[in-house]
Amino acid sequence: MVRRAMWIRIAIGLVIFPILISYAFFIWNASWIRDYDIHYADKFNMTNTTVSAGDQVAVEGGTDTTRTCGRSFTVDAVKYLIDFNVNKNTWMSSHPLYKMGFFGVDWDHTWILDNKAAFQRGIHQAVGRTAIEISDRLGRVRGTSQIDPDLKDARGNVQFNQYTWYFNPFDSQPFGPTTPTPSYFRRTIDKLESYQARLMKCEATFDARADNLMQFLDRIANDIGSTSASLKTRAEDYNSGWFDTRADDIFMNAKGQLYAYYGILRAVRVDFSQVIETRGLNALWDQMEAQTLSAVMLEPSIISNGDEDGWLMPTHLTTIGFYILRVRSNLVELRSILDR
Template structure:
């Protein structure tokens, strides 16, 4: 009685084997043809072709390596900043400079030089950009990232695009943050002169995210080298602020506007996730789900640090408006959302028992964080 069942499964696996063999044959045929053509050429062409092939293999090998190993990735990276909390706002005097206790720095009157609290937002932003382009290779502008997998864009494959999406998510937050530093936080009520260091940092981060050494218009600067200028400018702003020579306007209305911008940015990303959820329910076979997920994860990763830093910069406002408990809850939920790190991203039906919907989970986390930010904003607006 079991013979028909055994025969059925035997027949099924035979056809699966034939199908896989046929697919492998299609994939391997161009390489076999190229190999036969190559070995039939002269030694000069073989040498040139072999050298070109070696370069391509090395480029792809390096690309595969840097996309799989994430140096410095740590969801608890703002922990040191969180432990050093006080009630002094960024830009406010904090006493004498470090070196004045030994008489090393004095003003013209002979009094110790004043020191102001640097901006945690600016300092952490510089660190995140450093994480993106110095501690890790900047994936989106690498030549192999542009070449794709045999001409197929990496985002349309399940391979090697997660880190690039994560970096772009962080960079989106850095662009938003530097814009707010230039327009509101780094000047008095929008009427004072724009801080040139912050302006230069914003301009640098506006550079094309995928620029290589050669572009459509000829030679150009690669993205990482330009972003490194933003690091220097943000740290120069903090150095100037620490000497009380720059401005950080830590007012309640500025914090409220900053939270508004963050809430809008997070809301836009959650809408992108919803569109992808509606467009596909292919589960683990959705080729675009992973880059959508890791872009959103990169945003949450960066905003977690930025909001911890904002608590330091706006310490006086948060204490005055009794926002400490609300802010702590928001930070806790943000940190908890970073624990969602599935090995394979699935975009299944939200009612599926077998294919989870990681995009729906990420979307829920985004909206939860946004809800907390809106609540903080409403308290500030009273």
């Protein structure tokens, strides 16, 4: 009888122990964002460049095989952000325990362990938008030539579903076995590295023209404009203060999007340096970067969606939404100058 009870306890332990370890690992990954650095674009060494992306910087002996062209720092920013999302951190949205929820409740509808996933999705929204723009316009001559094969593959990989794991019993994704989301995103890095290598050998295109910059800024303005509208709707329709379980997700999603665009726009500034200098956009660009940085630096201890004049429970959604509108206003003004 004693031996039977012992075996029962062992069997229960063999079932419970892996579950406890899995949840401990999940909580450890979901609790904070690793390698977070607002000024990550400083790592791209952009101050030493003298030409716009794709422009020839050196010719040795006058032969095509020795040509060297400028790299695209916008591509570097996209690669860095994808690496940040899936290599420096665990991609939370496809994690099986995240998809399973908290006793059947979606993690996005709780107060805990969902902010990192929302932040990552915000980053990925900006990354996806930028990857599409590079593929469809910047990587083609006047947007009419054949699409670059590496950029085409990169665009397809970065647009893959964000919620797929090896096996998917908790949602509508194919049950499996299948390739998980992070693997597709890592392939995007490989394809962008291949494109960058060819670009630096003058074998690929980065069309840094004024109309392309204008179009890109317009896309970003529309993207963050949609985010601003979501913040406004939530702030107006709900005033639950600290008890709004969705406020933190919406706030962190917006913060992640701005975190990504802050570095991307700094890289774009270097890639389109000749256009920006010629059109006299530097002062306005400085202002736009400063507004974006101010928004990213918002770090409330507890995210609240209260009344606009609330003291105990303020409205952080309205606050970050205000900064987003200022950034968007700068982007629209930059676009207008380029359109003249």
